[in-house]
Amino acid sequence: MPLAPGTSHTSDFAGRSWSEAWTEGRDTPGDCIPPSMVAPPSPPPPPPDPQFVLRGSRSAVHALHFCGGAQGQGHPLLLSGSLHGLVHIWSLQTRRVLATLDGHAGKCVTWLQTLPPGPQLLSQGRDLRVHVWDLAEGRNAIVDSVCLESVGFCRGSVLACGPQRWMLAMPGKGGDEVQILEMPSKTSVCSLKPEAEARPGMPMCLQLWQADSSPLPLLLAGYEDGSVALWDVSARKVCSRVACHEEPVMGLDFDSQKARGVSGSAEKALAVWSLDEQRALQVHGTHQxxxxxxxxxxxxxxxxxxxxxxxxxxxxxxxxxxxxxxxxxxxxxxxxxxxxxxxxxxxxxxxxxxxxxxxxxxxxx
Incomplete structure (x- = not known):
């Protein structure tokens, strides 16, 4: 990594030459180097260029996800979702589109996620649909769909619950709710509605996760009022809520090993927060x-x-x-x-x- 630019030090010689100061021993040799002999600090190297650039989505890119070679390819793939409702599957080797999925009626694709362990893809669009795609052996077929209750801006989240089961969190009805489904059965687990006095507004971003010490699912949700809340999904209650921003939370991520997370919003600040053993959220600082x-x-x-x-x-x-x-x-x-x-x-x-x-x-x- 580039080092911070250095600074030069010039001694106060009190009218003496730098050689006189050296002779008198009142300054160390390193401090007595005349300014003309000090090399100017090197500027930091410029930021790198991209390793490569993918072109061809033909509209703004709103969702990205890396996955393994689900279509019989031995190399990783990159999936992208576009403003015009298309999902592109890119080869990182040839840097070209392998397949294009068209299932969201021209509406923006906002979230993409592959399901472990098999070659299935979830795509969420502003057409109020979450589609499950079968990508095995070159297939590009929708095998199931879930209807959303709210279009909003909130991306879904998934958590594996077993070899063939997983939990899906997505925006619910009423504007302020989060709906939790068990998939692929589409069985409703619960609907998480904030307490009446909280009034956090719409959920803007979600992240399901499990602590290493417990199999119970937890949900982090960023809200329209700038708060982040931790939900106990099994108990259907908020464990903790903390005000992180003055504007809506647009994105969050969580490091479960360090019990530390970060969120960004419409304002010009990042909030860094942590989760203690009592499941209490605490903001540690902001970065402007x-x-x-x-x-x-x-x-x-x-x-x-x-x-x-x-x-x-x-x-x-x-x-x-x-x-x-x-x-x-x-x-x-x-x-x-x-x-x-x-x-x-x-x-x-x-x-x-x-x-x-x-x-x-x-x-x-």
Whole structure:
């Protein structure tokens, strides 16, 4: 990583030459080097260029997801969802589209997720549908669908519950509810409605997870009022709620090993928060950004880096433990809507400029 620019030190010689000060021993030799002999600090190297760029979505990119070679390909794939309702399956080897899925009636695709362990894909669109696609052996067929109660901006979340079972969280009816289904049976587990006095508004982002110490499912939800809440799904109650932002929470991610999370909003700040053993959320600090609007936040799988997607066309990269800024990637010419990390650390970013940039950043951190 580039080092911070250094600073030169000039001694106060009180009218003496630097050689006289050296002779008198009142300054160390390192302090007595004349300014003319001090090399100027080297500027930090410029941010890297993308490893490659994928073009061909033909509309703004709003969803990204890396997955294994589900179509008989031995190499990882990148899935993208577009403003015009198409899902593109990209080969990272040829950097071309392998297949295009058209199932959302021309409405924006907002979320993509593959299901373990088989080659099935979930796609959520603003047509009020979550589709389950079968991608095995070259097939591109919708095998099931779930109707959404609210169009909103909220992306779904999934949690594996067994070899062939998984839990789906998605926006519910009434605007402020989250609906939990067991899949593939589509059995309703519960509907999580905030307490009447809380009034957090619509859920904006969701993340289902399980603590290592308990098999019970938990849900983190970011809300329209800028708060983040932790739900106990089994008990159907809020364990904790904390005010993180003054504007709607647009994206969040959670590091379950460190019990530490991050959220971004329409304002120009990131909030870093933690979860204690009593399941209480606490904000540890905020990191101010240059411009407002964070569309997405993602922690790299090795928990070393954090990336943010900005309305100002920028991707910002931070050291996750220290929140030290590492890079500002100014490649795109429109807002960056979504991010995804691959298991090997590759970062993909989708933008309103219809391009997907793929980056290899700090691989040895």
């Amino acid at each position: 950004l240059t411009n407002p609007g964070v569309a997405d936040v993602r922690i790299r799988p090795d928990r070393r880096l954090l990336a943010t997607a900005g309305w100002d066309h920028r991707i910002r990269v931070f050291h996750w433990r220290t929140m030290k800024p590492l890079a500002v990637l100014a490649f795109h010419s429109a807002a960056v809507h979504c991010l995804a990390f691959a298991t090997d650390g590759l970062l993909a970013a989708g933008s309103g400029d219809q391009r997907i940039s793929v980056w290899s950043l700090y691989p040895r951190m």
